[in-house]
Amino acid sequence: MKKPSTPKGTRDFLPDTMRKRNFLFGTIRKVFEKYGYEAIETPAMEHLETLTGKYGEEGDRLIFKMLARGEKLNKALADGNQSHLAEEALRYDLTVPFARFVVQHQNDLAFPFRRYQIQPVWRADRPQKGRYREFFQCDADVVGTDSLRCEVEYVQIFDEVFSALNLPVEIRINNRKLLSALAQHVGEAERIVPLTVAIDKLDKLPMDKVLEDLGEQGFSNQAREALRTVLESARSAKDSVDLLDRVEAMLGGIPYGAKGIEELRYIFSKVEKLGLQSAKLRFDLSLARGLNYYTGAIFEVLPLTEAQVGSICGGGRYDDLTGIFGMPGMSGVGISFGADRIYDLLEATNGFPERETEGTALLFVNFGEAEADYCHVLLKKLRDEGIKAELYPDAAKMKKQMKYANDKRIPYVALAGENEMNKNAVTLKNMETGAQEEVKAGDLAARITN
Amino acid sequence: MKKPSTPKGTRDFLPDTMRKRNFLFGTIRKVFEKYGYEAIETPAMEHLETLTGKYGEEGDRLIFKMLARGEKLNKALADGNQSHLAEEALRYDLTVPFARFVVQHQNDLAFPFRRYQIQPVWRADRPQKGRYREFFQCDADVVGTDSLRCEVEYVQIFDEVFSALNLPVEIRINNRKLLSALAQHVGEAERIVPLTVAIDKLDKLPMDKVLEDLGEQGFSNQAREALRTVLESARSAKDSVDLLDRVEAMLGGIPYGAKGIEELRYIFSKVEKLGLQSAKLRFDLSLARGLNYYTGAIFEVLPLTEAQVGSICGGGRYDDLTGIFGMPGMSGVGISFGADRIYDLLEATNGFPERETEGTALLFVNFGEAEADYCHVLLKKLRDEGIKAELYPDAAKMKKQMKYANDKRIPYVALAGENEMNKNAVTLKNMETGAQEEVKAGDLAARITN
Numbered sequence: 001m002k003k004p005s006t007p008k009g010t011r012d013f014l015p016d017t018m019r020k021r022n023f024l025f026g027t028i029r030k031v032f033e034k035y036g037y038e039a040i041e042t043p044a045m046e047h048l049e050t051l052t053g054k055y056g057e058e059g060d061r062l063i064f065k066m067l068a069r070g071e072k073l074n075k076a077l078a079d080g081n082q083s084h085l086a087e088e089a090l091r092y093d094l095t096v097p098f099a100r101f102v103v104q105h106q107n108d109l110a111f112p113f114r115r116y117q118i119q120p121v122w123r124a125d126r127p128q129k130g131r132y133r134e135f136f137q138c139d140a141d142v143v144g145t146d147s148l149r150c151e152v153e154y155v156q157i158f159d160e161v162f163s164a165l166n167l168p169v170e171i172r173i174n175n176r177k178l179l180s181a182l183a184q185h186v187g188e189a190e191r192i193v194p195l196t197v198a199i200d201k202l203d204k205l206p207m208d209k210v211l212e213d214l215g216e217q218g219f220s221n222q223a224r225e226a227l228r229t230v231l232e233s234a235r236s237a238k239d240s241v242d243l244l245d246r247v248e249a250m251l252g253g254i255p256y257g258a259k260g261i262e263e264l265r266y267i268f269s270k271v272e273k274l275g276l277q278s279a280k281l282r283f284d285l286s287l288a289r290g291l292n293y294y295t296g297a298i299f300e301v302l303p304l305t306e307a308q309v310g311s312i313c314g315g316g317r318y319d320d321l322t323g324i325f326g327m328p329g330m331s332g333v334g335i336s337f338g339a340d341r342i343y344d345l346l347e348a349t350n351g352f353p354e355r356e357t358e359g360t361a362l363l364f365v366n367f368g369e370a371e372a373d374y375c376h377v378l379l380k381k382l383r384d385e386g387i388k389a390e391l392y393p394d395a396a397k398m399k400k401q402m403k404y405a406n407d408k409r410i411p412y413v414a415l416a417g418e419n420e421m422n423k424n425a426v427t428l429k430n431m432e433t434g435a436q437e438e439v440k441a442g443d444l445a446a447r448i449t450n
Numbered sequence: 451m452k453k454p455s456t457p458k459g460t461r462d463f464l465p466d467t468m469r470k471r472n473f474l475f476g477t478i479r480k481v482f483e484k485y486g487y488e489a490i491e492t493p494a495m496e497h498l499e500t501l502t503g504k505y506g507e508e509g510d511r512l513i514f515k516m517l518a519r520g521e522k523l524n525k526a527l528a529d530g531n532q533s534h535l536a537e538e539a540l541r542y543d544l545t546v547p548f549a550r551f552v553v554q555h556q557n558d559l560a561f562p563f564r565r566y567q568i569q570p571v572w573r574a575d576r577p578q579k580g581r582y583r584e585f586f587q588c589d590a591d592v593v594g595t596d597s598l599r600c601e602v603e604y605v606q607i608f609d610e611v612f613s614a615l616n617l618p619v620e621i622r623i624n625n626r627k628l629l630s631a632l633a634q635h636v637g638e639a640e641r642i643v644p645l646t647v648a649i650d651k652l653d654k655l656p657m658d659k660v661l662e663d664l665g666e667q668g669f670s671n672q673a674r675e676a677l678r679t680v681l682e683s684a685r686s687a688k689d690s691v692d693l694l695d696r697v698e699a700m701l702g703g704i705p706y707g708a709k710g711i712e713e714l715r716y717i718f719s720k721v722e723k724l725g726l727q728s729a730k731l732r733f734d735l736s737l738a739r740g741l742n743y744y745t746g747a748i749f750e751v752l753p754l755t756e757a758q759v760g761s762i763c764g765g766g767r768y769d770d771l772t773g774i775f776g777m778p779g780m781s782g783v784g785i786s787f788g789a790d791r792i793y794d795l796l797e798a799t800n801g802f803p804e805r806e807t808e809g810t811a812l813l814f815v816n817f818g819e820a821e822a823d824y825c826h827v828l829l830k831k832l833r834d835e836g837i838k839a840e841l842y843p844d845a846a847k848m849k850k851q852m853k854y855a856n857d858k859r860i861p862y863v864a865l866a867g868e869n870e871m872n873k874n875a876v877t878l879k880n881m882e883t884g885a886q887e888e889v890k891a892g893d894l895a896a897r898i899t900n
Contacts, residue, residue: 002499003554004550004554004775006492006493006496006497007537007538010494012490012554013492014490014558014559015488015489033838034833034836034839035833038468038469039465039469040462040465041462041463041468043460043461043462044584045457045514046456047455049452050454061519061520064516066515066516067515067517067535067536073532077532080527082523085523085535088457090494104454104456104462105462110857112843112844112854120494122495124519142843146844147843149822149826149843150843270823274830275830325454360486372599376720376723377724380606380724383484386484387484388484388485388486390485390486393597393599404561404562407560408560
């Protein structure tokens with residue numbers, strides 16, 4: 001028999017990992033809710049037609065499709081039309097299902113509608129370190145408003161979450177309108193997409209290489225030199241305020257440029273007034289995130305840790321979330337937390353709380369039927385007070401029971417033999433220090449919760 | 451364009467439903483954890499071979515399979531072998547994945563291993579009222595022990611959960627060993643499966659009809675009359691203690707019968723000693739749950755409400771969870787909560803807490819830029835104190851903002867114009883009573899949390 005396993009690129013979550021994941025998701029969830037965001041969930045499956053054509057050719061290939069069943073399968077095989085082999089597919093992200101959701105339930109939602117959604121998505125990608133075929137996305141969006149206060153609050157949300165997680169981060173912000181102005185400034189307004197893709201690579205490739213690549217795509221020398229001038233001036237800015245001034249001087253004459261600068265100045269001024277706990281906010285003109293979908297603010301969060309990891313959050317404003325489903329003009333702004341990367345970072349920095357404070361607080365050792373009966377009554381009283389506790393189910397060897405307590409990292413063990421039973425007490429052992437003491441039955445709850 | 455929708459038998463969960471579902475799952479989760487159960491999760495997909503052959507022919511047909519991709523799909527279509535069209539499938543329940551999990555991670559688990567798991571499962575069933583193609587299971591199991599204290603604790607867990615949910619229930623218990631003894635008693639030891647299936651129908655069909663059906667399956671007159679005698683005696687028992695005595699008198703001479711009675715007496719005596727809050731425990735000899743999988747205790751929970759609904763929980767003891775994956779002899783006992791049915795019951799009995807106590811507590815009305823700035827600072831202070839609050843993002847018409855507060859059932863609204871700003875205060879409106887009062891900025895948090 002083959003050793004049982006999970007499919008390629010998928011994982012089981014064992015209790016210790018679950019506890020940490022729940023801590024991470026719980027932290028994010030709590031902040032989202034404080035900002036008025038409400039949870040929704042959508043089904044794992046969508047109609048195939050809801051998903052196809054939304055993620056580009058490459059994305060379409062990575063969608064997990066459900067094999068047709070029964071008569072439909074037979075018909076599909078008989079007619080030889082591959083597109084009839086599947087009618088449903090697993091969601092590929094949370095954005096398209098959310099757009100479908102907003103259109104479908106528009107009459108039941110209070111707009112501006114703020115929702116968060118923490119669910120797995122599936123992509124038939126080649127699995128590699130830190131990348132999975134089933135992974136969780138953790139998104140918040142507000143739709144039905146173009147108020148920049150939403151952007152301001154996302155900066156606050158990033159700050160609150162990463163302050164709570166004790167993870168120092170830099171929040172990078174740009175504005176898609178400045179990229180449009182830049183394209184116009186260099187005389188390539190029509191080719192904003194390749195320009196954006198190229199600029200987005202500036203954090204990995206040298207400027208010369210990026211400009212060379214643009215040359216190969218037909219960008220003129222003049223365009224490339226104009227681009228170099230702007231980007232090099234931007235690079236030498238000493239801070240975000242200086243950068244805002246420099247970009248305004250270069251692109252402020254173009255309407256899109258003026259608007260982009262105005263929006264960024266607004267966000268910076270409100271954030272400064274409200275203050276941040278630990279995160280840094282930085283304007284980064286080369287931040288593009290490759291998504292043509294964005295029309296205003298673009299966000300990215302990077303950890304300020306030694307480990308070289310990429311961005312751990314992204315987001316931005318869009319003008320038209322739901323047009324693809326026949327409901328145009330739904331503006332909004334959203335962010336997404338990269339749960340797996342943040343998990344790995346917290347693991348590397350010992351950022352998770354101790355297991356001992358969360359799991360079973362006390363194990364009663366089982367010495368036999370009469371002793372177990374005595375303990376079971378005490379156990380019930382502890383549970384009635386909300387304490388997580390267990391009685392080892394069998395009168396197994398002491399060593400085995402202690403190993404169980406150790407493996408499960410239970411901080412206290414209670415032992416009760418005839419002596420303790422006569423005194424209506426237990427011997428309480430602290431598993432960390434090894435110290436033992438006699439504790440009256442009535443004092444047990446207080447003793448282990450202190 | 452077609453109106454967007456979810457696939458047949460699947461649902462979106464809107465904020466209000468999510469809140470209720472989280473309350474339900476949170477209640478169950480809290481009790482599980484108090485009893486030492488830890489959360490795990492398994493991937494949505496399993497290898498197809500992990501699932502096939504585990505749910506019978508009908509079950510196999512209802513498994514959602516993933517369509518093969520790329521070269522594999524082309525090959526499968528070319529060779530015409532339908533079984534090559536899929537390599538992975540969506541889980542059909544939580545039990546088989548759990549069995550696979552235990553075998554795969556046996557060296558990383560502390561035995562006896564107690565886990566709970568709350569995840570969706572998928573079945574390509576014909577959807578009907580209250581039955582879905584994607585639905586949540588909510589299971590707890592302990593494996594690696596045959597201690598009957600586990601059964602005792604499941605009775606306590608049922609009682610705790612339904613007491614917390616304010617739902618009166620009857621916990622029915624039987625023992626598979628008694629069904630074996632009964633089959634032997636009537637001379638049909640070999641045909642325990644059809645016998646069990648027939649007995650399981652006694653809550654829906656009259657005795658005569660059930661016996662007639664058995665006759666058609668070749669059960670002799672003598673066997674059927676012996677069966678009638680036992681079942682009628684069982685039916686006329688005045689309570690569980692009386693029934694234990696009657697069954698012992700009839701089946702106690704058969705080793706299986708004696709053992710089954712002994713186990714039930716043990717469970718009843720411990721439960722009586724520990725006490726239950728609100729649930730009733732009842733021995734029901736005709737409880738079979740059709741699952742041949744069970745070897746000891748069998749559980750079922752029925753609501754004692756006016757609405758005629760079937761069982762809302764089930765469970766039982768098994769001897770061999772993991773044998774199918776090459777690890778024999780792993781005994782355990784598990785239970786499962788029928789989340790959708792319990793949800794519907796709570797909805798019908800108004801059993802969910804009020805939304806007002808859980809969502810956004812306060813909405814600041816937006817009168818314009820200066821007023822919004824003033825409110826945004828107050829808002830930040832409230833959030834710093836952990837209060838869920840919002841500022842309406844746009845300076846929209848008052849009526850629209852109030853409608854938003856109403857739709858989202860936000861209990862308080864704060865208004866601040868020049869007058870309030872000068873006094874460092876807000877006008878606080880109670881949305882339920884309509885009462886308004888001036889509240890100092892510094893008193894706002896205390897005012898709305900009382």
